[in-house]
Amino acid sequence: EPEVTQTPSHQVTQMGQEVILRCVPISNHLYFYWYRQILGQKVEFLVSFYNNEISEKSEIFDDQFSVERPDGSNFTLKIRSTKLEDSAMYFCASSVAPPFRNTGELFFGEGSRLTVL
Amino acid sequence: AQTVTQSQPEMSVQEAETVTLSCTYDTSENNYYLFWYKQPPSRQMILVIRQEAYKQQNATENRFSVNFQKAAKSFSLKISDSQLGDTAMYFCAFEGQGGSEKLVFGKGMKLTVNP
Numbered sequence: 001e002p003e004v005t006q007t008p009s010h011q012v013t014q015m016g017q018e019v020i021l022r023c024v025p026i027s028n029h030l031y032f033y034w035y036r037q038i039l040g041q042k043v044e045f046l047v048s049f050y051n052n053e054i055s056e057k058s059e060i061f062d063d064q065f066s067v068e069r070p071d072g073s074n075f076t077l078k079i080r081s082t083k084l085e086d087s088a089m090y091f092c093a094s095s096v097a098p099p100f101r102n103t104g105e106l107f108f109g110e111g112s113r114l115t116v117l
Numbered sequence: 118a119q120t121v122t123q124s125q126p127e128m129s130v131q132e133a134e135t136v137t138l139s140c141t142y143d144t145s146e147n148n149y150y151l152f153w154y155k156q157p158p159s160r161q162m163i164l165v166i167r168q169e170a171y172k173q174q175n176a177t178e179n180r181f182s183v184n185f186q187k188a189a190k191s192f193s194l195k196i197s198d199s200q201l202g203d204t205a206m207y208f209c210a211f212e213g214q215g216g217s218e219k220l221v222f223g224k225g226m227k228l229t230v231n232p
Contacts, residue, residue: 003161004161031218033218033219035220035222040224041224042121042222042223042224042225043208043210043220043222043225044222045219045220045221048218048219055218056217056218056219058219091162098218105164105167106164106220107161107163108154108156108161108162108163109161110159110160110161
């Protein structure tokens, strides 16, 4: 069964460093998402991406964050200069259609745990 | 803004028993979708069941069913005949039909099924 895969599973970085989290969505999916969960808190939406551009982003997704789909298979989240509060589990998801459509089930990856020291 | 609340952080149940996970939400929208996602240890979050707010009939998927009370803004998940493989984090989520693609999640609840 096709899966969304994420790398790395865990990354430890120093504050101020750049981090790139990678995701390989399911191949026929068109919509891509990043969510994150700070330990003990809710899973929060960061950004959605469709047709090679951001379709929606949250207030968390400031200028330090960027996403791209560089080669038609990978979907990356870059944090330019990490802060302590960026420590979280980051989940990538993909779907054939948006969740509010009948076929719009989100398929999630296992997550990438980011620890900023 | 929509909010989703899961007030029970953790529950445990004996194998073969029935357990109900609670979820409440707040929204001013009339049409929306509600979801329960399951995340087993070290595995992906997967969709368990979804409910469309305009449908009065409660959704069911095998051993999983929901009790959707629109007026009370309540959306509980009932797991019948609990199995060891049901041990997981369970997340309740909301999506409005107002054009936003984002899911609003609750904090999650850790369910442990004991043999």
